[in-house]
Each structure stands twice: as structure tokens, then as C-alpha cells.
Amino acid sequence: MNTRIRTLLAAAALLAAATACGAEPLDSGAEAERSAAPVVLDQAPAEDKAAGVINAITPDEALAAKVPARLKTDGLKVVSSLGYPPMEFYGSDGKTAIGLDPSLTRAIARKLGVKVAITDEEFNSQIPGVLTGRYDFVISSMTDNAERQGKVSFVDYVRAGAGLLVKKGNPAGISGPDDLCGKTVSVVDNGSSLALAEQYDADCEKAGKGAVSILKFPGDQEALLQVGGGRAQASITDYVVTTYKAADPKLGVEAIALEGTESLWGIGMKPDDKELIDSVKGALDALIRSGEYGKVLKAWNLEKLAVESATVNGGK
Template identity: 35%
Template sequence: MKISSQLLAPVVALVAAASLTACGGGGGGTAATPSAGPAAVNTSAPLYSALPQAIKDKGSIQVGSDIAYAPMEYYDTDGKTVIGFDKELGDLLATELGVPVVFNNSTFDGLITQLQSHRFDAAISSMSDTKERQQQVDFVDYYLSGSIMFVKAGNPNGLQSVDDLCGKTISLQRGTTQEEYVTSELSPKCEQAGKGKVTVMAFDRESEAMLQIEQGRAVAGIQEYPVAVYNTQQSKGKFQIVGEQVIAGPLGVAVSKDNTQLRDAVQKALQAAITDGSYQKLIDKYQTPQSAVKQATINAG
């Protein structure tokens, strides 16, 4: 998938944004910083009546997100405005549901806990829908994505696929599907083959993980495919993609299991956006046709 060239925010800017957003306190390790978002409630919206009364009373859907994950969700150059695919998806949902979908910044690995404690109503943060996570939250699946390896420009270690990572050190974002894949599948496979385990350096932010590769402390990273493509394109030649996608599957809007009414309302809103073509326009804008879903499914991962 090729990410739109209009989203101009180089990796160095991503690092700076991550440094700024990592300074706060609160659950999950960083302060919740809400996005501006649309301000008006529209009680005449097609699916307003499908919302839980608590959401109607509050007048918004408060979403948790790790807002340092371009091109999916990140801050614009002003350091305040949330932009990206997931943010625009939230705006599509808001149009159908009639209440603003407000993004709040948090660390990725704290999002599920914050949903369960009802700090947030939902999480939209490029979160993979997996069987393990389905034990804790429900997902409305909106995007198909895999993971892919990237390395320092020039590929100094001659890596061709993830199988070449056996016995080597890589850097990843903590709490992600990529970390789970390496520790529970790839590394054991390497050890069984007698090639040595994959050593993982884990960080709260993708930008921190990428810095380890640039400085030679790790030989590679694995990121979600659209993110890896975007980051390598915007790195001004510092990184390159290597090999093919692995562990492809759906990303979902996560909702607490005790909030099935909100889950179902989100599913209906996404399906409406798919049906009327506004979802496809968003897919086209970000030039990720392989990621489009044909139906809004629940827990399809």
C-alpha cells in the first residue's frame, strides 16, 4: 500500500511529537489530550437514536488513541490537531451517529485497561483485532493490514525476510501485535531451528524504536504495513522496506464488552459509510485499496 504524499510529516517530526506527548501523567503513562473534533451534536443524524443514553447525555464519544502513529493517527505540525486515517474515520462515524468523536492521547498498551475502567468509550488506534484481545474487548473491524520488516537504508545486514532475524536484535513498539508475533511465534520458531532467539528491544513509541535501528543498536523493526511504508517514505532515505507482509488481519474500533449498544451503533455507522461510498473515498485518499473492508464486522479477527 502506498501512503499519500500529501501527508508530509517526516520521522524527525514524529520523534518530536512523540517526545511532547510522552511528557504527561495519567493512566497508561501519558496525559489524555483531547482533539478539537466537530463540536455540534446532531440529534437528526441517521443513527443518533442507536446510541446509548449515556453517550447522548455526555454529547460525545471519547476515544483513546496513541496519537504518534502516522499515517493512522498523529498530530499536525501545530502539535495540537489530530490528523490521519483513524481520525478521519472517527469523523465519518460522527456524521452517522450525530455526536463528536473526540480523540484523547494515551499510550497504546494502556488502552484496553482504560476501556475497561470506562475512562474512554472506545479506542481507535490501529489496534489489531485478535482472539486474545477479544477476551477483554469487542471490535468493529474497519481496516485490513499486515506487518512488514524495515531496516536501515542499504540493508547492511542483508536481511531478506523475517526468518533472517533469528539470533539478532530488533526494536518494536511495546504492547503491539508485532511484539506478540515475534515473542510467541517467530522467536520460538528460530530457537526450534537452532538459529537462536530474536532479542526484542521494546519501547512505548514507534519513534523510539526506529531510533535504535538508525543508531545501529537493532538490525530491524517490524511495523504495521501502512505505517512502515509512510515512515520509510518520510525518513529521507534513512530506512527501507524488506520482504513481504506477515500476520495480515483486521484492525478494529475497540469497545468495552459491557457496552454492546455502543459497539452495535459503531458497527451500523461504519456499514452506512461503506454503503454510501464515504468510506471508500477515505481509503482512496490514503491510497490503501488492499486495506478496504467490504462489510463492517464484529470480532472477525
């Protein structure tokens, strides 16, 4: 038997012995290691007020095992409208999404063990983007109501309403709608705040108290200036806006929540995307139970928006 044949027979014997012992091909271990490699989760940017909380969140293994397969490979694709602080807006670089909604999005992604990308879109384009599959979900201070439920399914994540801005120290002694009788309030014209002011005015007149004098302006900033200048004793706007303004010491105002005006805001998804809906609800409930949800809200001074559990299509 020549040398080449002996060499080949010896190699074959070694391979057979290795196979009999249950050995794997040399490259299979490397392949298994690559497939089992953990996802490197996104870090919240430094300007995210909840960054410390978010970056400490670790995946929930049970939830991570059940996420839709596309999320494991492509990550979570999210759409928002980045122009409504403190809920969603751009950081100082003009590119990075920050605010409560991006914070909660990143927290949900980390709990599910997936990466995330947040895209800015005009509000009216967001639901169509979800329905066409361009985005997995929309989170953009969107009220969960019956009309929208005809298009998407919501996982409700906060309960938000209207609020009052009053001068620091509240010299007019305003604590709620009844205290507005006989006073002047400023609002944005043709919005929900104007409707509330008109309702409070009607209630005051019905109760035989002084009417509410209403000053109307094109935007929140003009309405706010009336409080600082003393022309109005209060300004009515969204509660989330009042907290953001009150956090700026230069403005010299404080926020008061208008109880009873709250509605649920939801994360919108395709109704037939059941796996994703369950995953997002599960992640949000896990964050609520762990206390991480509350810490994220507190970082943005929005604890009053907290819900006790995630609901699906709980809005009316």
C-alpha cells in the same frame, strides 16, 4: 361592567378561540425549533490528510436515529494513544489528534450525526477507561484477540500486519520472506519483528538456503538506518510504519507488505453497550459501502489495510 372586566373577558375569549383553532403557546415554537436544531458536526483539522473526504460526510438518518441518547447530548468520547504514526499522532500544534484512527473516528461520528472528542491516554489505561464509562470506545491500533475479547467487544475496522523496508529501487530484489535467505535484516529487539526474523531464519535453514543474519536494535529508527547505510538489505517492522517511512523521500526507502502476517484491529467497547456496538458497526459498514472508508485509507496511503465489511469480535 367596568372597563377592566371587559378587557379581561375579551382576552379570555381570544385565548379560547386560539386554543380551539389548535394554536400553541407563543414560546413552544421557539422551544421546538431549539430541540430540532441540527448538531453542528466537527470539522477534520487541515492536517488530517483525509479532511476533504471527512468534512463532506453527511449523517445517515437511520443510523443517527438509533445512536445511544447520551451521544446526542454529550458526543462521542474516544480514547487513543497518540504516538504511533501514521495511525495516531499529534499534529504540528502538539494538541490535535491526526492519523488514520482519528480520521476514521471523525468519519464515524459524522455518519452518526454526533460530535466527537479524542483523548490521549497511555495504552494500558485505555480498556479500563472504556469499562468505567469514561470513554465510549478505544481506537488505538489495537489487535482484536481472544484475550482482549474477555474484556471488551470489538468492531474490526482494518487488517494489518508486518512489512519490510528496503532501499529505494529494491536493489537486493526482495519481494518476500524467501528472498531474505542469505541476507541481513535489522529489527527492534524483543518484539514481534524479531520473532518473524527468527522464524524466517529457521525456514531458510530448513530449506537448505543461507541463514538470515539478524541485527537487533532498541528502536525502529536505529534499525532503519542500517538499510540506508547498506549494512542490512531489509528491516522488518509493522506495515503501517513502513508505509509512513516510505512516504518520506529523504529516507530513500520503500515498503513491502509481508503477506500472511495480518491480524484484525478493532474498536473496543463495553460488551453490554449493544446500542453503541451496533451504531459503530453500522456507521463503518455505511462508510465502506459509500467508498468514503476507502478514500480515508487512501489518503493515509494505507489501502492495504482495508476490510470488506465490519465484523464484531472477528479476531482470534
